[in-house]
Each structure stands twice: as C-alpha cells, then as structure tokens.
Amino acid sequence: MTETKGAAVRYENVQKSYDGETLVVKNLNLDIPPGEFLTMLGPSGSGKTTCLMMLAGFEPATHGEIFLNDRPINNVQPHKRGIGMVFQNYALFPHMSVAENLAFPLQVRGMGKAEQEEKVKRALEMVELGHFGSRRPAQLSGGQQQRVAVARALVFEPELVLMDEPLGALDKQLREQMQYEIKHIHDNIGVTIVYVTHDQTEALTMSDRVAVFNDGVIQQLSRPDVLYEDPQNSFVAQFIGENNKLSGTVESIDGETCAVRLDDGTMLKADAVNIDGVGSRTTISLRPERVEFDTHDAMDNLVSGQIEEMIYLGDHIRVRMTVAGNNEFVVKVRNRGEKRDLKTGQTVEIGWAAGDCKALDAVA
Amino acid sequence: MNTQNPASTDTGPDENPQVLTTRDGIPLKVSLARALRREKLRALVLIAPLLLFVLITFAAPIADMLFRSVENGIVSETLPKTVEVLATWDPESGEIPDQAAFTALYEDLKVAVEEKTHTRLGSRLNYEASGMSSLFRKTGRRIGRMEPADATVERFIDIDKDWGTVETWAVLKRYSPTITPGYFLNAADMQLTAEGVEMKPENERIYLYLFWRTLFLSLTITSTCLLLGYPVAFLLAALPARSANLLMILVLLPFWTSLLVRTSAWKVLLQQQGVINDFLVWTGLVSDAGRLVMINNQTGTIIAMTHILLPFMILPLYSVMKTISPSYVRAAKSLGATDWTAFWRVYFPQTVPGIGAGAILVFILAIGYYITPELVGGTDGIFISNRIAYHISTSLNWGLAAALGVILLLAVMLLFYVYDKIVGIDNVKLG
Structure with missing residues (x-):
C-alpha cells in the first residue's frame, strides 16, 4: 500500500437526486483517511447505498465532487477507478469457476498467466478456500461465496474496497464469524474499506468510524464507542443500541448538566447535549444497562416505577417497567446469580447518574 | 399428543x-x-x-x-393371383412371363374392373413408372368384353404393347410386396431399378435440394431473428417496468394480427410496385428500371418469416435476461472490465440458455412452416412442407408425402440430438 497524503476518499458538497424533486443525499462532506474502516450505517432509504454507488461510479453525483487520492473522479469510468467492490448478493459470475472469477480482474488488466495463478492462489488461501478453485459458485455455501466475493474484490490489490451489505444474506452465526474475518483481513493488509450496512451490531464490531445516515444527512460520524456513549441526537441514540426515551421540558441549565421536568412532574438531572435552552422540549435518552435497582441517596436521579414484565435472557434479565408514564421503560439487570426480590406488579425505586442520561432534541 | x-x-x-x-x-x-x-x-x-x-x-x-410411407398393399390386393405367379418369374431372364401370368392377370383384372379398383392401382404404379395409369385404364376398358379363352399373350400385347415389355412386368413384381421402400427412395431422389437402388437422373432430382434449402433458409431465419431480437430483448430487460410493458405489447402485436393479414402486408410493401421500391426510386437510390425483386423469392420468405417468428426469439431471451441481476455487469466493471468486456465475458454467457431456447423454437417452427413460403416464396422460396402439402392435396400421392414428412421429422430429431450434444438441452431456459 502506498501512503497517500490527505484523504483516500473525500466527498465535497455532494448532492444526489433521482427525480429532480427530492434530494436523496443532502450536501455530503466526508473525509476518509487511508487504511480506515468506515461504515455507513442507516435505515433503508437513508442515502447510504447511493453514496457508495456514487463512489463506485454507478451513479453520477448531481452536484459536488468526489475525490479519490485527491483526484476528482466524477468523470472517471467505473472500470478505471480501481476500486474493489463486494455486492449484496456477491455477484459471483455463475458461469465461471471460483478461480476464473478471481482471475477475471487480473485478466482484464492483461496480467501474465503465471502471475495470475499465483495471485489467485494467494487470494484463495487468504480466505481459507485453497481447494475450491475449480468449483462453481453455485456449489459453495453462502459463507464460502461471501469469502470468494471478498477475495475477488481484493485480488487485484485495490487501495479501496467498497462493501454493500455483504453479510445481509447470511444467517446470524455465519454473519458474526464473517464480521471478524473481514475485520482481520482489513487489519492485515491495511486496505481502506467503506462498508454499508443497516445492522448496527455489524457497524459497531467492525468499524474504525461509523457514519450514521438518516434522511440523506450524516447524523453523527464518530468511533463506535463514542456513538454509543455520546449520541449527538435522538435519532442516533434510538438507532444505535437499546434506549429509553423520556420526554420533558428543560427547567434550568448549569454548565454541562441541566434539569429536566418530565411530563408527569418528575425532575431529572441530565447531560445537556443537544438542547435549545431553558423552556425548550427535550427527549432524555438512557441506556437500559445504566439503571440500578441498588439505589443510594448519592445518586443524581431517583425515581420509582412499577414492574410490568420480566424476561429471562440468560446473561441478563430484561425488566419492563412503567416509569414517569412511559410503560416501555426497559432495565437490563446482569445475572450475577444472586436472588433478587423482583416481582411483576411491584413498585420499586430505581436510580442512575446524571452523566448516563443525555438531554437530546425532542422527538414527537 | x-x-x-x-x-x-x-x-x-x-x-x-x-x-x-x-x-x-x-x-x-x-x-x-x-x-x-x-x-x-x-x-x-x-x-x-x-x-x-x-x-x-x-x-x-x-x-x-x-x-x-411404407405401406403398399394395393398390388397384392388388386392382383393376388398375378403376384403369386410372378413370384417364380425372374426379370433377369430378359423374357416376359408365360401364359400362366396373363391368365392370372385376366382373372384379377376381371374382379378389379367390377370393383373399379384397377384405376387406383394404375395411378399408384404411375408414381414408379409413367404410362402405367393409361395401361391399366385401357386394359380395364377391354377386359370386360374378353372371354377367358381370349386371355392370351398376343391379345394383351394387342391391347397395349407395354404388356410385351419386361419392364412393365418387372415394375409389377417389384411393387408386389406389401411393404415398399419406394416412397422413401423417391423422397430422397432415388429409384429402384432392375439393377438396384440408384440416384435419379440429374434433371429429375428435386427433394434433396428442397430439404437442403429448407434447412438453409430456416437457419438463416433463425440467425436474423437472433440478430434483430437480441438487442430488443436487452433493451426490454434494462428498461423500467412501465416502458418495458409498452414495448412488450409492440413485440407481441404480430401475435395478435392474423397471419394472412401480416403476410399480405409484406406483399404490399415488398412487391416491385410496392411501398419500399417506390420509396427507393423516389430517393433515387434505385432506378425505375432496376426495382428490387424482394418478393416471390427467398428474400421474401426470409423477411416475412423473420418478422413472424421474431417474438419467439425475443420472449425467451427477455425472460432469461430479466433474471440476470445488473450487479453482475457492475461487478465486472468494478473489477476493471470495459463495457464491452463486461458484456461479452459476463453478460452474454449468461444469456446463452435464452439464445438456445429462442433459436430452437424459431428453427423448429421455421423448418415446418407452410403458409408464408406459399404466399411470398414464389418458386425458389418454398419449403419442403409446401411440397408435402402439394402431395397431400393435389397429386394425392400420400405415400410420398408421408415419406417426406418422416424424413423431415428424422432430420429435426437428428438436429435436436446434435444440438443437445453441443449446447445441452438442460441449458435451454424459457424463463
């Protein structure tokens, strides 16, 4: 891999519209440094796949410019961009054997036969499919096809590889395994990867940075842990991981924290992350595992709630409660083996630190 | 539980x-x-x-x-006694059979004339040797007035001198078995003579050439259908559903128009005083004296039949192309292939099953086509099926028609077999 200055990929004021009436991508600016594993995460229709297709060259940008190693590529044909791509349904050529599939990008580059074979062999070994070269794609399992697709996208040693929901067709177990394999390949060869998915677990496990898309706009671009711990708005809080929502009005702001009066009158202290000022509406976001049943007076927030339902999930117990008028309030209790005296219908006191709940923009 | x-x-x-x-x-x-x-x-x-x-x-x-195509009971049914006597006669001897044969012939014909079957026998044998029809009709007319005692060799030769030739009797003997290869030999431009099977004289050969022409024209029509249909199917598969449906209606339109109307329309367009020639003369591309002959010949047959059979090529191609995900071509391009390489190496091979299905459909339909060549083919654009139709309805030589049909059927089956060996019939996909 040659080291390049600046960003491997840069989107500059990119806009995209299919029908001339609505923008699918609204003014995208994004820098991806070389060697990064960046995931575009978002619900379907959020514009993430369109961004990927514009980078691959299959969709023209309506406005703005995309740079590859500081070179504008808007007018470069897809086949001249030298970007490896893994498609949703692998797109392995069904009439060619696995080895022929892998040799295809080398053939069209006019590489010699011996060198081709050498590279194909190495690529197959990299994905642990050394003996499958002569098989047809249809004779392979889903996971094996997936690995061939990855190997094919890497065999011609591109600096950038795009992956469009590559694990969507696999079952859960295989998906998790492939996540680690792709991650390891990335770590080993240092290629830049832009990965598109709607699965937040996938995004959190694999990425260096995650760009959360919604409505054609990047809602937040940060490391996976920051995304989870410090969501910048309600959409991100809601989309990444599980989340309890409590609506209220801001009463006072004291530097980093604020006091919020919930709709039923309960007062809470929360991190002031994304609020308009005193008197504005806000939604408080709170992770279920941050709520404690073992309360003590030093806790910033103490409220009482009624237990509605308890679900045993092995490593933890999920307790659904009614708290401050919200009957979808979930608390995760780690299963430590101790006998906890919780019963459905019981009213108990729960508490959490002010830093664990974030006052974000209000949602309807 | x-x-x-x-x-x-x-x-x-x-x-x-x-x-x-x-x-x-x-x-x-x-x-x-x-x-x-x-x-x-x-x-x-x-x-x-x-x-x-x-x-x-x-x-x-x-x-x-x-x-x-092989059935030939008529000689032994009409002339049972004669056939029996002739069994011991050898045409190689160079002499006509003796009196016993003539007596048997007299007795057989007496019955045949009463049942009026002798003319049918005459026309049947006329297929093999000309003159037989009139020989039997003439003899039949006289035999009613003959007494058994009159049935001498001389009396018969007196009625028609053909009775005195070895050839007449040889034909009778040759076609006395109930199964005959005669129709098949005829259909293959061959004949059975005293010396055995041999080709007919050059100027009497017709069917082998006709078979070859049918095959050649069918292949030409199949390839023109493929050349014209492939891009259309490609476009149909690439367009969004709404425009594709509209185009599809246009493709199917020929299906819903009467075959005769379509063919007649081609007559109007292609004839020498027709629309196309008039236009060419008007533009000055063709002089008035040099108007193109595009109908009542092979060109007419190829144009009209390509038009009629085109949907049979487009539909299987379209249904196969529809299933090919656009991500294959995208993948090829992302891997560095130019538009052409992506098409030729990745897209085209996946459409081969559709080509196979379309080609075999069009070819099989074309090889047996009858109406269109009849209407626009003139003399050198007709198919073997036109000849079969002629023998069925005009010359009434059903045996020959059947033999031609069997050969056509076998030829198609042979081609099917070869096709299966080369393309593989399980590679054929209708969608």
Missing part, C-alpha cells in the same frame, strides 16, 4: 434390521408404494381426457400417416 413414550415407536431390536417395516409389519416399501398408488391414479384420471384426445386426434392419425 398422547402420553405414549416416543421411544416405543422405534423399530425394536427383535425385528429384522434389514427390512424396515411399518408398525403392523408390512414392509415399508410396499406400504409406501400403496400410499403413492392413489396419488398416481388420481393424476392419471386428471390427465386422462387430454391424453385420450391427443391419442385419438393427434398420435393415431400421425402414426397412420407415417405408416403410409
């Missing part, structure tokens, strides 16, 4: 481990066959009406027709 222990349903260790049985001891296979028999019977009852219909109205007539 009952409370029975599920383990008790397993085969116990005391039972024969080789043969699996049901719980009441019947072998599993027998039991399975019994259970499936009802299914099969039900299926049979459901298809029975159609099966009977096909057998009675399709299979049986065709089998009968095919049998006519």
Whole structure:
C-alpha cells in the first residue's frame, strides 16, 4: 500500500437526486483517511447505498465532487477507478469457476498467466478456500461465496474496497464469524474499506468510524464507542443500541448538566447535549444497562416505577417497567446469580447518574 | 399428543434390521408404494381426457400417416393371383412371363374392373413408372368384353404393347410386396431399378435440394431473428417496468394480427410496385428500371418469416435476461472490465440458455412452416412442407408425402440430438 497524503476518499458538497424533486443525499462532506474502516450505517432509504454507488461510479453525483487520492473522479469510468467492490448478493459470475472469477480482474488488466495463478492462489488461501478453485459458485455455501466475493474484490490489490451489505444474506452465526474475518483481513493488509450496512451490531464490531445516515444527512460520524456513549441526537441514540426515551421540558441549565421536568412532574438531572435552552422540549435518552435497582441517596436521579414484565435472557434479565408514564421503560439487570426480590406488579425505586442520561432534541 | 413414550415407536431390536417395516409389519416399501398408488391414479384420471384426445386426434392419425410411407398393399390386393405367379418369374431372364401370368392377370383384372379398383392401382404404379395409369385404364376398358379363352399373350400385347415389355412386368413384381421402400427412395431422389437402388437422373432430382434449402433458409431465419431480437430483448430487460410493458405489447402485436393479414402486408410493401421500391426510386437510390425483386423469392420468405417468428426469439431471451441481476455487469466493471468486456465475458454467457431456447423454437417452427413460403416464396422460396402439402392435396400421392414428412421429422430429431450434444438441452431456459 502506498501512503497517500490527505484523504483516500473525500466527498465535497455532494448532492444526489433521482427525480429532480427530492434530494436523496443532502450536501455530503466526508473525509476518509487511508487504511480506515468506515461504515455507513442507516435505515433503508437513508442515502447510504447511493453514496457508495456514487463512489463506485454507478451513479453520477448531481452536484459536488468526489475525490479519490485527491483526484476528482466524477468523470472517471467505473472500470478505471480501481476500486474493489463486494455486492449484496456477491455477484459471483455463475458461469465461471471460483478461480476464473478471481482471475477475471487480473485478466482484464492483461496480467501474465503465471502471475495470475499465483495471485489467485494467494487470494484463495487468504480466505481459507485453497481447494475450491475449480468449483462453481453455485456449489459453495453462502459463507464460502461471501469469502470468494471478498477475495475477488481484493485480488487485484485495490487501495479501496467498497462493501454493500455483504453479510445481509447470511444467517446470524455465519454473519458474526464473517464480521471478524473481514475485520482481520482489513487489519492485515491495511486496505481502506467503506462498508454499508443497516445492522448496527455489524457497524459497531467492525468499524474504525461509523457514519450514521438518516434522511440523506450524516447524523453523527464518530468511533463506535463514542456513538454509543455520546449520541449527538435522538435519532442516533434510538438507532444505535437499546434506549429509553423520556420526554420533558428543560427547567434550568448549569454548565454541562441541566434539569429536566418530565411530563408527569418528575425532575431529572441530565447531560445537556443537544438542547435549545431553558423552556425548550427535550427527549432524555438512557441506556437500559445504566439503571440500578441498588439505589443510594448519592445518586443524581431517583425515581420509582412499577414492574410490568420480566424476561429471562440468560446473561441478563430484561425488566419492563412503567416509569414517569412511559410503560416501555426497559432495565437490563446482569445475572450475577444472586436472588433478587423482583416481582411483576411491584413498585420499586430505581436510580442512575446524571452523566448516563443525555438531554437530546425532542422527538414527537 | 398422547402420553405414549416416543421411544416405543422405534423399530425394536427383535425385528429384522434389514427390512424396515411399518408398525403392523408390512414392509415399508410396499406400504409406501400403496400410499403413492392413489396419488398416481388420481393424476392419471386428471390427465386422462387430454391424453385420450391427443391419442385419438393427434398420435393415431400421425402414426397412420407415417405408416403410409411404407405401406403398399394395393398390388397384392388388386392382383393376388398375378403376384403369386410372378413370384417364380425372374426379370433377369430378359423374357416376359408365360401364359400362366396373363391368365392370372385376366382373372384379377376381371374382379378389379367390377370393383373399379384397377384405376387406383394404375395411378399408384404411375408414381414408379409413367404410362402405367393409361395401361391399366385401357386394359380395364377391354377386359370386360374378353372371354377367358381370349386371355392370351398376343391379345394383351394387342391391347397395349407395354404388356410385351419386361419392364412393365418387372415394375409389377417389384411393387408386389406389401411393404415398399419406394416412397422413401423417391423422397430422397432415388429409384429402384432392375439393377438396384440408384440416384435419379440429374434433371429429375428435386427433394434433396428442397430439404437442403429448407434447412438453409430456416437457419438463416433463425440467425436474423437472433440478430434483430437480441438487442430488443436487452433493451426490454434494462428498461423500467412501465416502458418495458409498452414495448412488450409492440413485440407481441404480430401475435395478435392474423397471419394472412401480416403476410399480405409484406406483399404490399415488398412487391416491385410496392411501398419500399417506390420509396427507393423516389430517393433515387434505385432506378425505375432496376426495382428490387424482394418478393416471390427467398428474400421474401426470409423477411416475412423473420418478422413472424421474431417474438419467439425475443420472449425467451427477455425472460432469461430479466433474471440476470445488473450487479453482475457492475461487478465486472468494478473489477476493471470495459463495457464491452463486461458484456461479452459476463453478460452474454449468461444469456446463452435464452439464445438456445429462442433459436430452437424459431428453427423448429421455421423448418415446418407452410403458409408464408406459399404466399411470398414464389418458386425458389418454398419449403419442403409446401411440397408435402402439394402431395397431400393435389397429386394425392400420400405415400410420398408421408415419406417426406418422416424424413423431415428424422432430420429435426437428428438436429435436436446434435444440438443437445453441443449446447445441452438442460441449458435451454424459457424463463
């Protein structure tokens, strides 16, 4: 891999519209440094796949410019961009054997036969499919096809590889395994990867940075842990991981924290992350595992709630409660083996630190 | 659910481990066959009406027709005694048969004339040797007035001198068996002579050339259909559903127009005083004296039949192309292939099953086509099927028509076999 200055990929004021009436991508600016594993995460229709297709060259940008190693590529044909791509349904050529599939990008580059074979062999070994070269794609399992697709996208040693929901067709177990394999390949060869998915677990496990898309706009671009711990708005809080929502009005702001009066009158202290000022509406976001049943007076927030339902999930117990008028309030209790005296219908006191709940923009 | 222990349903260790049985001891296979028999019977009852219909109205007539290509009972039925006497006669001797044959012939003809079957025999033998029809008609007229005693060699030669030639008797003897290869030899431009099987004289050969032309024209029509249909199918598969549907209606339009109307339209367009020639003369591309001859020849047949058979090529191609995900071509391009390489190396090979299906459909339809060549083919654009139709309805030589039909059928089956070996019939996909 040659080291390049600046960003491997840069989107500059990119806009995209299919029908001339609505923008699918609204003014995208994004820098991806070389060697990064960046995931575009978002619900379907959020514009993430369109961004990927514009980078691959299959969709023209309506406005703005995309740079590859500081070179504008808007007018470069897809086949001249030298970007490896893994498609949703692998797109392995069904009439060619696995080895022929892998040799295809080398053939069209006019590489010699011996060198081709050498590279194909190495690529197959990299994905642990050394003996499958002569098989047809249809004779392979889903996971094996997936690995061939990855190997094919890497065999011609591109600096950038795009992956469009590559694990969507696999079952859960295989998906998790492939996540680690792709991650390891990335770590080993240092290629830049832009990965598109709607699965937040996938995004959190694999990425260096995650760009959360919604409505054609990047809602937040940060490391996976920051995304989870410090969501910048309600959409991100809601989309990444599980989340309890409590609506209220801001009463006072004291530097980093604020006091919020919930709709039923309960007062809470929360991190002031994304609020308009005193008197504005806000939604408080709170992770279920941050709520404690073992309360003590030093806790910033103490409220009482009624237990509605308890679900045993092995490593933890999920307790659904009614708290401050919200009957979808979930608390995760780690299963430590101790006998906890919780019963459905019981009213108990729960508490959490002010830093664990974030006052974000209000949602309807 | 009952409370029975599920383990008790397993085969116990005391039972024969080789043969699996049901719980009441019947072998599993027998039991399975019994259970499936009802299914099969039900299926049979459901298809029975159609099966009977096909057998009675399709299979049986065709089998009968095919049998006519070798069937030749007419000589031995009309002249049983003569055939018997001629069995001992050898045409190689160079002499006409003796009096016994003429007596037998007299007795046979007496009966035949009463039953009026002698003219039919005459026209049958006329296919093999000209003059036979008039010989039998003439002899038949005289035989009524002849007494048994008059049936001498000289008297017959007096009626028609052909009775005095070895050839006449040789033809009678040659076609006395009830099964004959005669029609087939005829269909292959060959004939059975005293010396055995040989090709007909150059100027009498017609069918082999006609077979070759049918094959050649059908292949030409198949390739023009492919050349014209492939891009259309490609466009149809690439367009969004709404525009594709509109185009599809245009493709199917020829299906919904009467065949005769379409063919007549081609006459209007292609004839020398027709629309296309007029236009070419008007633009000055062609002089008034040099108007193109585009109809009543092979060109006319190829143009009209390509038009008629085009949907049969487009539809299977379209349905196969529709299933090819656009991500294949995108993948090829992302891997560095130019538009052409992506098409030729990745897209085209995946459409081969559609090409196979379309080509075989068009070819099979073309090789047996009849109406269009008849209307626009003139003399050098007609197919073997036109000749078969001629023998069925005009010359009434059904045996020859049947033989031509059998050869056509065998040729198609042979081509099918070759096709299967080269392309593989399981590579053919209609969608």
